[in-house]
Amino acid sequence: MAIGPADMRKLVDTNRRRRRRLLESQEEELDQRVAKENAALQKARQALHDEALIPFRDVLQRLKHVDLIEPAAIERPAVDGEVGLEPRRPRRSAVPVTAGLLVGGTLAIALGSPLAGQAARSGAYRVVRSFGRASTGTAINRLHGAAARNATEAWFGRRATGTGGRAAGRMVLSRIETTTADLSRDVVVKFQIQGFEYDRQARARDLERRERTVRERQDGQAALNERGKDMQRVLQGLRSELVGRLPSFTALVEACDDFAQYDSRRRAGVAAMMELDSLAVTVMKCPITDAEGRMTEESGRVIADAEARLLAMEPRN
Template sequence: MTIDVVDAVGLVRKNRKTRKRLQKAAQELDQQVAEDSIALDKARQMLYDVAVLPSRDVYGRVKNVDHFELAAIERPTASIKRSAEPRRTGGVAVVPAARMAGGAVLVLGLSLAVGPAVKSGSYRAVQGLGSASTGRAIKSLRGAAARNATEAWFGRGAVAVGGGGRAAGRKMLEQIEATSSKVTYELAAAWRIQALEASQQEEARGLERREADMKQRQDEALALHEHFEDMQRVIRDLRSELLTRLPSLVALVDNSKDFAQYGSRQRAEVTTMVDLDGLAVKVMRCPMADPTGRPAEESKLVVAEAEARLQAMQPHA
């Protein structure tokens, strides 16, 4: 039984450590997504503040704009949609303290009242059915006589007839009590330990499933983290491209505000800037994750589109 106790308590401790490790891993994943979201929000806001907004102010000064050539510039929303919020792990079931405390606590808490009860029951049974050394039924005796006769019966008879007498009888009753207590204790303890171990084994199987789920979630979180970094890189590139082209646009508009008077090269310069701003708005509005916490397909397409369009503009930078 000692080995069973060690095994059960060891399983309790192992499960407790696994739960804590899974909880910590879940918290770290949530923290990573939160930090990525904050960093992306800042990058979006900076893109809007230092590049998109100044460009829009310049467009506002242009007259006779051909709206078939220029797309309307709208103020983007810099926040990530709810689909990109950290996916919370389900609450870890709290195992009752009695189950987590360990086999030793359960064993020590067992009642030892059965031994005295068995002793008392045996005593009453002899009083009801036994006979004194004189041959008289013990149940016909009263008081001290009944007690003395009962104790002598457990001592295999009175000393006068070769038995151990009352002293031997009292010793036998004590042995009955001790033996009964020990047997009952061990049986009950073994049952409790088996129940504890069974419950912990069931929990261990559940934790193994949670381990597999956590591994999958960690893989998904890594993919999402890399996607956040890709999006931030695209935003930085867009900001850089817009800021590089902005001085030329400012100079163009300062020289002439009449779009109708612009030549093809000047019109192309303006439409390219408007196209970049529209792309920036599209990037800033894009949801980062789907409801399952994976990178949203829409945002992956937007990143690829932005990278391709920025790459195509490089010869004209």
């Protein structure tokens, strides 16, 4: 059984809505995953800042005559700050109304239903009225009223039967109207089908672009999530080292707050804490992605260096 334009459009729209809902579900799932990973990484940064760096610097400020480099400036990470765990997302572009549908709609208005047949009948009638001749040879445009109408109808009758007759002429005009209306409807349907197909292809291309974008996000997201987890592990390791060494450092400063009087062992303890502080600030400030959403090589180097330096540190006292 043939499918009409309306049914075809309904089927196309149904399939497109299903694909779009699936895409939106995948995009929502990605967004939720990104938000979760961002929150975990931001939480690790905040914990390092609040539980390790700030307490250490509070104690460090009490130490006199420190001839080491001043600690690097830091800011507390924002609770809802972005940390770059998602590739840059392209802007969505709306699918424009297609030219095919506009043409089909215009034809539907211009040629639709009985109007086209009536226009064809009226046009044919006016042509014969203007240029035809009656059976007597008189130009029909010289006649008026009923005489002109009768002569015009008879002209069509002669063309149909060869002998003329107003009744035959009226039948010819009726067939012109009916045939033209049918042809017009066929043309409108054809243009509507073409318009629907053009519209379907345009929207299908838009969905394909979105699907490709989702696949690219999924592929890129896996690597970014792994880098984010590596960053979290390093941040947690730095916090653990600083917090673990902080009690002995605090006891050292409380016992003697003059760095100039420290021996090499105590100076090494201070230097180790300063190194951890500097390393922590470097890791906290390191971006995982660049302005284009690409994963940075710098973040990989910073993480690898921090892990190596943590492993090489002297055991805690």
